[in-house]
Amino acid sequence: QVQLVESGGGLVQPGGSLKLSCAASGFTFSSSWMTWVRQAPGKGLEWVSGISTGGSSTNYANSVKGRFTISRDNAKNTLYLQMNDLKPEDTAVYYCAKSDIRGPGTQVTVSS
Numbered sequence: 170q171v172q173l174v175e176s177g178g179g180l181v182q183p184g185g186s187l188k189l190s191c192a193a194s195g196f197t198f199s200s201s202w203m204t205w206v207r208q209a210p211g212k213g214l215e216w217v218s219g220i221s222t223g224g225s226s227t228n229y230a231n232s233v234k235g236r237f238t239i240s241r242d243n244a245k246n247t248l249y250l251q252m253n254d255l256k257p258e259d260t261a262v263y264y265c266a267k268s269d270i271r272g273p274g275t276q277v278t279v280s281s
Contacts, residue, residue, distance in 0.1 A: 171195045171270045175263060178275030185255050189275060191248040191265030199223075199243035205250045206271070207261035217263070218250065233259075255279045 177189040189205070204219040218229045218239040227239050238251040248265050255277075262274040 171267055173265050173267065173270065173272030175265055175272045175275040178263060178277045180278045180280065181255055182281050183256060183279055185279070186251070186253045187255065187277060189250040189252065189263055189265075189277075191250075191272060193246045193248065193265070193267070196267065198241075198246040201267050203241060203248045204266045205239060205248075205263060206266055207259075207263045207277075208274075209258075209261040212261075214264075215261070220248070252277070 172194045174192045175189060177187060179187060181187055200222055202219060202221055205217040206214050207217050208214050216230060217233055218227065218237060220227045220239045220241055224241050229237060236252065236254045240249045257279050260277060260279050262276050264271040264274045
């Protein structure tokens with residue numbers, strides 16, 4: 170079955186950086202459009218970014234455009250999210266997703 174496991178979250182100061190990873194298994198990763206979504210405390214799910222099967226096409230929410238970069242390594246079945254210039258409003262649980270299937274998530278907290 171589809172398994173997605175995120176890692177790389179943590180506590181970072183405003184302006185800092187983190188790189189999230191998502192290890193995928195149980196499906197043909199290289200044939201799947203993948204996304205990152207997040208959920209801030211007390212709020213609903215927010216789509217963050219998506220990437221095409223080969224990685225040539227990416228898109229971003231306006232709130233993270235220019236600061237976050239999505240990428241993938243199909244040889245390693247791994248999805249990434251490089252997050253730079255982090256802001257307190259980026260605090261959330263981050264999930265990688267294939268369609269409506271998500272992993273357990275990784276917590277990102279941006280605070281001084």
